[in-house]
Amino acid sequence: MTSSPRFTAACIQMRSGRDVLENRDAAVALVRQAADQGAHFAQTPEMTSLVCRDRAELFEKIGPQDQDPVLAALREVAREKGILVQIGSIAVKEGDKVANRGFLIDRDGDVVASYDKIHLYDVDLPNGESWRESATYTGGDTAVLAETPWGLLGMTICYDVRFAALYKALAERGASFLTAPAAFTKQTGEAHWHVLHRARAIETGSFMISAAQGGLHADGRETFGHSIIVDPWGRVLAEADTEPGVILAEIDPALVTEVRGRIPTLKNARPFEMAAASDPKPLGLAASA
Template sequence: MPDMIKMALCQPAVVDNKAENLHKAAEMVRRAAKSGCQIAVLPEMFNCPYQSELFPSYAESFPNGETIRLLARLAKEENIVIVGGSIPEKDGERVYNTSFIFAENGELIGRHRKLHLFDVDIKAGTVFKESDTLTAGNDITVVTACGVKLGIGICYDIRFIELAREMTDRGAQVLIYPAAFGLVTGPAHWELLMKARAIDNQVFVIGAAPARTLGAKYQAYGHSIAVDPWGRIVAEADETESLLTIVLDLKTIASVREELPILKHRRPKIYHN
């Protein structure tokens, strides 16, 4: 495992135009590579607006979808690992909310289909039902890139502590959540959840979000963020379009676990009873 890893969190403003969204994403990935980043992370549904009724029309199939081919080509051309946020993925008659992860040689090394669908009715003003058009995935995703084990979840997945612990138990050192929290859940829970998962598991936690798009039906919160194993914020964006570059000192994982050995002190036999 390397001591340090440099990453870029891409926070584009997403519009109802796939070509424009892909152009913007590609531009950000190229900027990330030029700045020396080894990994670029895109946000949830970076190629289409976060509206359930639009997901089927934007959906693509692996391996020939336009977005998928672009990510593979970019990874190879720019020699950078890409955690491809998520896009609507069509597989037969079903559509999934899927993150495709590509190694720096352009090869697919992981595919995470969102496990927990965002079906909520919050009195403060958020009503959403992903299950109207999406199907939930069934597999936990941990991949190795640049010598580091990355656990991948998508947005609502971060609220499920069992998933984060299982990825940690499988060796994940960095948990990455492409997400699109809105203006109700974002201010209330975004930073809190990132810190909680980092502290619970003594790992780095990354949240990559779209920027706020004025006039859009769904307003993203933005605030892409990186949190260290002690729960400290490494860096955080605001709500505007931006490219957030961060350096993670991976030695922090071992030092925090040595000082506060909660993972060693766990008693799973008792919990499972």
């Protein structure tokens, strides 16, 4: 059986602000840069089109999917440069709420897959930050696998990366490449970004490819950046800092087969039942302890 060819993947790190057209132009320029540097696949971060925490302003500046200027522009760039483009996500108006939706665009500029973020970030942080994505966004309910010339791509977004079962399910269905484009907060990113990405890659024997927002945004939030590409052995192949730009790494799909053969956790997983905690007595403790 012939293995899939190697390809070059790019993560586009951004610092999206409150002007959709400025964000569009920044994304287009960086995707073109990635293509000129040899990328066959380029991924933008979560909320490529707009980072804005004010709900009224957000609704004023977004529209339905077929009217989104960022989606239209990146479809044109994919066609112009002959590369695959994954839009990490854009905000799409869905009635009185918003879908946090990612897209995969093929070399002809056609949208071949879309994914609505399943897990919504509702949290109060110790530093006083409070986030309630569910107040504005409607969560998706369907995991998405997309076909690429090199194998299956699993599409997720940001907070999803904390839910390991989603990635296991995608890998069990054949995904070789898993993605979690993000706008991680600085505080949680410093603590967990790297370990979560390396863990998801190691657990599934997959590549993790995640573009990120980074730095201090116009709406006052600060994101962690550090767009990252991790191989199936858990090695970091490329990583950004906090500035907008492009990182690239060569992806060898054969490594997925090799690593899953060495540590076949997907094949070795077994169903189990949970015993009832009806007698929660401590075990192995001496009476005099």
